[in-house]
Amino acid sequence: MNKPDWIICEHCDSVYQPTPLVRGQKAFCLRCGAVLERGGHLSTQQLLALSICAAIVFCFANAFPVMSISLQGLGNEATLWQSVEALAQGRISVIAAVAGLTIILAPMLQIILLCWVLSFAVAGVAAPGFKACMRALEHLRPWSMLEVCLLGILVAIIKLGGMLDVHPGLGLWALGMLTVLIIIISGKGIRRLWHDLEGVIP
Amino acid sequence: MSLPPYARDLQLTLCHTCGQACAEDVHHCPRCNSVVHRRKPESLARTWAFLLASLIFYIPANLLPVMYTDMFGNGSENTIMSGVIEFWESGSWDIALLIFIASIAVPCLKFLVLGTLLITCQLRSRWAMRERSKLYRLIEVIGYWSMLDVLVVALIAALVQFRSLSSIEPRLGILFFGLVVVLTMLAAMSFDPRLIWDAEVEDA
Numbered sequence: 001m002n003k004p005d006w007i008i009c010e011h012c013d014s015v016y017q018p019t020p021l022v023r024g025q026k027a028f029c030l031r032c033g034a035v036l037e038r039g040g041h042l043s044t045q046q047l048l049a050l051s052i053c054a055a056i057v058f059c060f061a062n063a064f065p066v067m068s069i070s071l072q073g074l075g076n077e078a079t080l081w082q083s084v085e086a087l088a089q090g091r092i093s094v095i096a097a098v099a100g101l102t103i104i105l106a107p108m109l110q111i112i113l114l115c116w117v118l119s120f121a122v123a124g125v126a127a128p129g130f131k132a133c134m135r136a137l138e139h140l141r142p143w144s145m146l147e148v149c150l151l152g153i154l155v156a157i158i159k160l161g162g163m164l165d166v167h168p169g170l171g172l173w174a175l176g177m178l179t180v181l182i183i184i185i186s187g188k189g190i191r192r193l194w195h196d197l198e199g200v201i202p
Numbered sequence: 203m204s205l206p207p208y209a210r211d212l213q214l215t216l217c218h219t220c221g222q223a224c225a226e227d228v229h230h231c232p233r234c235n236s237v238v239h240r241r242k243p244e245s246l247a248r249t250w251a252f253l254l255a256s257l258i259f260y261i262p263a264n265l266l267p268v269m270y271t272d273m274f275g276n277g278s279e280n281t282i283m284s285g286v287i288e289f290w291e292s293g294s295w296d297i298a299l300l301i302f303i304a305s306i307a308v309p310c311l312k313f314l315v316l317g318t319l320l321i322t323c324q325l326r327s328r329w330a331m332r333e334r335s336k337l338y339r340l341i342e343v344i345g346y347w348s349m350l351d352v353l354v355v356a357l358i359a360a361l362v363q364f365r366s367l368s369s370i371e372p373r374l375g376i377l378f379f380g381l382v383v384v385l386t387m388l389a390a391m392s393f394d395p396r397l398i399w400d401a402e403v404e405d406a
Contacts, residue, residue, distance in 0.1 A: 005223075006212070006223035007223070008209050010216060010218065010395075011338070011395045011396065012335060012395065012398070012399045013208050013209045013210065013396045014206040014208060015208065015211075015212055015223070030205055031206065031332070031399070032332055032336075032395075032398075032399070033332060033336060066357070067357070068361075069361050069362065071364060071368065072367070076362070076363060076364065083353070083356040083357045083359075084356060085360065086359035087355070087356045087372055089372065091374060092372055092373075092376060092377040094380075094381075095352060095376060095380040095381070099353060099380070102349060134219075134220065135219050135220075135234055138220070142346065142387065145346050145353075148346060148349045148353060151347075151350055152354045152357060153353075155297060155300065155301065156354050156357040156358050156361070158294065159289075159297070159354065159358065160358060160361065163273070164362075188221075191220060194220055194221075194222070
């Protein structure tokens with residue numbers, strides 16, 4: 001009986017022996033119906049490539065305005081950071097911190113940590129601080145909300161569209177791509193590294 | 203159909219951070235060093251605390267204005283519900299529905315589901331365990347979409363800044379609403395779905 005190989009369902013504590021899955025297959029818990037594992041994870045190289053891509057797209061999404069408006073000859077545009085700043089007025093600045101965490105800080109940290117961990121993993125080495133990075137990635141996952149932000153921008157475009165001229169900006173396209181990339185790279189697939197690097201983790 | 207054994211039957215504990223099956227007597231996961239608990243600590247008490255706090259904040263979040271709009275000198279304040287109604291009356295029923303679902307239906311659903319889960323777990327009920335598990339996973343998935351309104355207000359307030367002509371500012375309500383979302387997320391995270399199944403084993 002090789003203990004570390006058991007899979008435990010996190011929703012009901014049922015224990016299973018892992019079965020190899022192919023791409024597109026999912027293993028469900030018999031007792032509670034939760035997804036235990038998904039087959040066909042991306043390889044380490046693929047994940048690293050996507051993470052680097054996400055880092056570049058992240059810079060675009062933050063450097064360029066996500067949307068701009070014009071009203072009687074006057075124009076104005078907003079980046080993600082300016083939106084967070086707009087909340088930081090007076091008594092409600094706490095919520096600016098929450099918004100900043102969910103749409104800028106958490107995705108940024110996820111990308112940095114993934115690039116760091118994966119660039120070492122490609123060479124078969126555990127990155128310095130590997131355990132701390134992997135734990136941080138687990139804790140960041142629920143707080144990264146780019147898809148909500150994307151929907152928020154679309155709602156804002158429609159909301160303002162009635163009274164002003166609204167134009168989506170370059171940052172919006174970058175944000176759209178970044179959202180897809182983050183969904184692909186930030187999933188639980190990264191946990192595979194614990195297995196791949198077994199023995200070399202200090 | 204025979205069901206799989208529980209982790210406790212094999213003297214195992216799940217590490218929540220890395221998914222490792224640890225021996226029952228360890229305090230730290232041998233693989234990732236996180237603290238390992240058999241069940242999330244004080245799960246019911248913490249979830250109740252977060253849930254009640256978010257319920258209290260939900261009142262000012264709905265009563266106080268979330269946004270102040272000044273269009274050509276005409277100032278008006280909007281609450282979450284009046285924003286929805288405005289969209290509905292202007293004919294954009296789809297956006298009205300979207301905001302209603304994200305800002306009102308989802309938080310209310312979370313209150314109801316978490317409340318039900320807490321009460322049934324405290325009563326050690328064995329009713330609909332599989333369905334209750336599914337409900338928990340549902341609120342985990344949809345919970346964070348309530349941040350939508352906070353981000354919409356942020357974007358709009360950042361954009362519409364034309365000094366004398368018109369401007370939009372966030373108001374106190376959005377702070378409470380954001381805190382409701384964060385607190386309900388914390389409540390869902392501190393609830394341990396394995397408590398649903400414990401009644402079956404421990405009272406058998």
